[in-house]
Structures are given as structure tokens and as C-alpha cells.
Amino acid sequence: xxxxxxxxxxxxxxxxxxxxxxxxxxxxxxxxxxxxxxxxxxxxxxxxxxxxxxxxxxxxxxxxxxxxxxxxxxxxxxxxxxxxxxxxxxxxxxxxxxxxxxxxxxxxxxxxxxxxxxxxxxxxxxxxxxxxxxxxxxxxxxxxxxxxxxxxxxxxxxxxxxxxxxxxxxxxxxxxxxxxxxxxxxxxxxxxxxxxxxxxxxxxxxxxxxxxxxxxxxxxxxxxxxxxxxxxxxxxxxxxxxxxxxxxxxxxxxxxxxxxxxxxxxxxxxxxxxx
Ligand SMILES: [Mn+2]
Numbered sequence: 001x002x003x004x005x006x007x008x009x010x011x012x013x014x015x016x017x018x019x020x021x022x023x024x025x026x027x028x029x030x031x032x033x034x035x036x037x038x039x040x041x042x043x044x045x046x047x048x049x050x051x052x053x054x055x056x057x058x059x060x061x062x063x064x065x066x067x068x069x070x071x072x073x074x075x076x077x078x079x080x081x082x083x084x085x086x087x088x089x090x091x092x093x094x095x096x097x098x099x100x101x102x103x104x105x106x107x108x109x110x111x112x113x114x115x116x117x118x119x120x121x122x123x124x125x126x127x128x129x130x131x132x133x134x135x136x137x138x139x140x141x142x143x144x145x146x147x148x149x150x151x152x153x154x155x156x157x158x159x160x161x162x163x164x165x166x167x168x169x170x171x172x173x174x175x176x177x178x179x180x181x182x183x184x185x186x187x188x189x190x191x192x193x194x195x196x197x198x199x200x201x202x203x204x205x206x207x208x209x210x211x212x213x214x215x216x217x218x219x220x221x222x223x224x225x226x227x228x229x230x231x232x233x234x235x236x237x238x239x240x241x242x243x244x245x246x247x248x249x250x251x252x253x254x255x256x257x258x259x260x261x262x263x264x265x266x267x268x269x270x271x272x273x274x275x
Pocket of ligand 1: 244
């Protein structure tokens, strides 16, 4: 099994796909908005005390998904992830809607056995199908369970879904309270296993992050997010994504700046792993 090295390159790539979004589309514009804001904010993070300029990463740009149907879009995301892994780099996908997580993890799951998934989101995403569709941003967690066991999926920030989804999550102990205490419990279960982080930005409270397709009240604060990722310093992150920024939903651009800050923190978190 390939173990990530401390100076392993992280490759950002945009997946501007939102065809399956159920309500407000626009997350296809997410990657471009994140890049734009990332350019504007400071490189230095006073939270993690690290600098983007010390992180070994590159940006592969956006995949050409604009005219592709869902199947073709997912295949192109898969092929791209395969190439990044072949070069022994860490894929960091920018959404797009949450469905883009599926092809990335399908590929990662083939390379790394015993993959664990941290799933930050407002929504369970545990429906078998949504609006007659098995491949949807509202079913993506369920699709992951087609090839990963429920004991390997850890959801945080969840506050919206059908009764059936919460019952399923309860039976399999998938949902955890958003706190350092729960995270510590989960990190014990994860141990040194390869870890994938999928971050649906709607986990944040819509008061600070209105720029998303399906906002849910009662979300986390930025400070809670920072405390959370500080707890991840010793984990073995092998891939990640940040999804569901929909720039048209927030003309003030506050959401884009928050999303870019999240991406900066994630890059620094991985870049700062002990040498
Ligand atoms: Mn969501």
C-alpha cells in the first residue's frame, strides 16, 4: 500500500458540474469563484500558523464538464483522479455539487484499502434515490456505501434529511455530533487508515454561508470548523473535496471568500504534516 509522503504534491482540480442539483443550480461556477477568492486572501493562516507558499500544490484547472451528461462527467472525473493517483499525488476536487465526490472516491477506494471518510454536510444524502435518480447530490452518501462499509463513514454537521435516512444512520452509527469530543472518538476508530475528507460547505450556517443550493439553518460557525480541523493534524489524508459553493446565490461574495479560506486551511493542514 502506498503511504503518502510529507512533501507529496496536492493537485486541485475543478469539477464544474451541477446538472443533478435539485433546487438552485450554480455550483458549476464554484471552482472559478474559489480560485478568484483564493487569489485575494492572505497566504498565511494564523489559525494553523502555516503559509500556502510552503505547501506543495498545483492547480490542474477545471475539467471540461459543461456539455457533458452526468455519466460522461463522472467518467472524466474518474479518469482525472486516476491520473493524479498514478503520479502518487493527492487529489483535491473543487465542486460542483456533491455528486462529484462519488467518482473521486470510487477511484481512491481501489488504490487505498480500508479507506475512511469524514463527511461534513448539513444533509444526510442517504436516500436510495432522489427524484427518481440514483445518482444525485442527495444520494451520494448512500452511493458511497455501495462500496464502503457504514463503519467507515463518519458524518458531521447533519441536520436535514428524511426520517428514514436518520433511522438508517442511527442503526449504523454514521452521524456524530459536531464537537472535538466526537471527533476524538472518531479519530480513534480511524487510526492510521487512509482518510478522505468531503466538505459540503452547507455544513456552515447560512448566516455566514448563504451561497449554496439548499441552505439549512443551524449550521456550524467558522470557529467550530477551525477547531475541528486542528484535530486532524495527525491523520493520513489521501484525498479531499470541497463542494456546493453556488456563487449566484450570494452576490456579496462572502460565501466565496469563506470557501477559499476553507480550501487554504485544508491545503495548509496537509502541507504541514510532519516531515
Ligand atoms: Mn449538503
